[in-house]
Amino acid sequence: MDEQLTIGELASRTGVATSALRYWEELGLLPAPTRVSGQRRYPPSAVELVGVVLLLRDVGFTLREVKAFVASRSPDGDGWRELCRRKLAELDRRIARAQAARTAIAHGLACPHEDIFGCSNFAGVVTARLAGSSLEEAHSH
Numbered sequence: 270m271d272e273q274l275t276i277g278e279l280a281s282r283t284g285v286a287t288s289a290l291r292y293w294e295e296l297g298l299l300p301a302p303t304r305v306s307g308q309r310r311y312p313p314s315a316v317e318l319v320g321v322v323l324l325l326r327d328v329g330f331t332l333r334e335v336k337a338f339v340a341s342r343s344p345d346g347d348g349w350r351e352l353c354r355r356k357l358a359e360l361d362r363r364i365a366r367a368q369a370a371r372t373a374i375a376h377g378l379a380c381p382h383e384d385i386f387g388c389s390n391f392a393g394v395v396t397a398r399l400a401g402s403s404l405e406e407a408h409s410h
Contacts, residue, residue, distance in 0.1 A: 273303070273310035283319040290319070298322055298336055329360055369405040376408075 280287045293299045294309075299318060302309040318339075325335045334352060341348030373394070382388040397407035 272313060273305070274313065274315065276302075276309045276311070279311050279315055279319065282316050283323070285319055285323070293319075293322060293332070296332055296336060298332065298339065329356060366404065369403075369408060373404060373408045 274282070276287050276290055279285075280290060283290075285293075290299065294301060299311075299315060299322075302311045302315070304310065321339065322332075322335050325338055326332070330338060330352075334356065338349050338352050341352060377385060377391065380388050380391065382391075385391050394407045398404065
């Protein structure tokens with residue numbers, strides 16, 4: 270039989286707190302471990318699975334999306350690709366918003382007015398934003 274890991278050993282090998290591992294197990298991200306005298310025992314493959322969760326979380330997947338991603342793995346399935354396409358589109362939208370915010374802040378820093386509230390460009394963006402324009406639309410006016 271393969272070496273079984275305690276939750277402490279799994280935490281040590283992955284750098285993830287035992288409380289997080291228990292939570293991930295509760296969410297179904299980690300399979301329920303076997304129990305030996307009431308203590309959790311994980312297969313060595315749990316280390317890689319924790320690594321997958323960490324990687325997916327690092328690239329922006331929520332824990333719910335991670336669960337769907339892991340569940341979508343099947344030899345004939347392509348569900349994980351669709352999840353990736355959706356996440357990529359979401360990231361593109363977030364990047365566009367962040368770029369618009371960066372441009373607006375850079376313009377604010379370049380403003381020659383001592384008080385930004387006295388700048389007609391700033392006032393125009395505020396007015397457009399209040400009229401329902403997005404930051405990208407408001408800043409382009």
